[in-house]
Amino acid sequence: MILKASRGQHRKYLPYAFIEQGVAMLSSVLRSDRAIAVNIQIMRAFTRMRAVLVSNQELAKKLERLEARIDAKLTVHDESIAAILTAIRELMRPPQPKRRSIGFAADIEEK
Numbered sequence: 007m008i009l010k011a012s013r014g015q016h017r018k019y020l021p022y023a024f025i026e027q028g029v030a031m032l033s034s035v036l037r038s039d040r041a042i043a044v045n046i047q048i049m050r051a052f053t054r055m056r057a058v059l060v061s062n063q064e065l066a067k068k069l070e071r072l073e074a075r076i077d078a079k080l081t082v083h084d085e086s087i088a089a090i091l092t093a094i095r096e097l098m099r100p101p102q103p104k105r106r107s108i109g110f111a112a113d114i115e116e117k
Contacts, residue, residue: 026052
């Protein structure tokens with residue numbers, strides 16, 4: 007909504023605009039054929055605007071649900087990718103050579 011600077015920047019001043027109910031009241035006052043035709047067109051425009059607003063709200067809700075699903079999937083995929091990268095790093099690290107002592111070593115338990 008754009009307010010005129012001369013009227014101030016406050017919402018205490020009402021804007022110069024018709025709402026749907028105002029157009030309906032105006033059609034009851036004006037009785038010419040042209041005025042009635044213009045009012046019918048204005049009412050149809052309000053109806054179309056309401057339908058567009060509703061469809062935009064539905065589209066916004068669908069978009070939010072889609073974003074939530076994608077975020078959940080990305081979180082799962084990120085965790086999976088991190089696990090795969092960790093496993094690859096472990097495989098790339100060569101094992102430490104085992105030191106064997108010279109001679110024979112036996113594990114004999116004393117009984």
